[in-house]
Amino acid sequence: MKILLLGCDGQVGWELQRSLQPLGEVVALDFRSRELSADFSRPDSLAATVAAVKPDLIVNSAAHTAVDKAESEPALAQAINADAPGVLARAAAASGAWLVHYSTDYIFDGSGDQPRTEEAPVNPLSVYGRTKLDGERQIRASGCRHLILRTSWVYAARGGNFAKTMLRLAGTKTELNVIDDQVGAPTGADLLADLTALMVRSAAASPELSGTYHAVAAGATSWHGYARLVIETAREHGVPLALPADALRAIPTSAYPTPAARPLNSRLDTRKLRDAFGVHLPDWALGVRRMLTEILPV
Secondary structure (H helix, E strand, C coil), rough: CCEHHHHHHHHHHHHHHHHHHHHHHEEEEEECCCCCCCCCCCCCCCHHHHHHHHCEEECHHHHHHCCHCCHHHHHHHHHHHHHHHHHHHHHHHHHHCCEEEEEEEEHCCCCCCCCCCCCCCCCCCCHHHHHHHHHHHHHHHHCCCEEEEEECCCCCCCCCCCCHHHHHHCCCCCCCEEEEEECCEEEEHHHHHHHHHHHHHHHHCCHHHHHEEEEECCCCHHHHHHHHHHHHHHHCCCCCCCCCCCCEECCCCHHCCCCCCCCCCCCCCCCHHHHHHHHCEHHHHHHHHHHHHHCCCC
């Protein structure tokens, strides 16, 4: 199998470089690649890249993920999150390749308190959410065989993440306010990459598995709960913190306005994924604790 991996230097893309290797030859590109274009701000250039590589599988882990910034640059977000995946999907359809693409809980409005299934009504609140939804629709309209994985709250030990931000702030502040009414499942980039490899192998043998799946870690927490686990784990490792044990304050989203609206309920139902591929999804806290062992001082 020949695999074209796009967005290889991002959090998920970096892990995909590892997880996809046993499946075949991986051609890994990001927007800095020179010989072949992987510049998602120029969607039309991607068709030539697919034609040159002739992959059996295209894995797109590139995205415009700066949610607030997308509000002020909607055309760029549309190009990267929607039109570029559409070009890849049409190229995949023409060549018979599979396409893997990652989407988001932000296609939903976050109302209620129940996990959403893949068939739940969509209603994005932001430019980011609307462009990611359009990307999904362009992929489906192309007719290509595809796996769309909707996920949430992605983190990795490599690069910046929420946990590192909390550790930095807790190291200097004596009081810290964190949102407590947005609920979701922190999901490791390593988990997504491993799921992708497993799903690709199964789908290659069973094309009827083509479709959209919710792919997140098990369980759910708020950003406040996430921060509490991070800080408690740091204390267990003997990391010196300025933040007193009782000074992590829970605040509502309304107290921290941002340019882009966030869904309050980001719970995703993963039954379809678990049943179709026979996978077990670990609890979110297990993955976060494992990531923390990589970034905390020994």
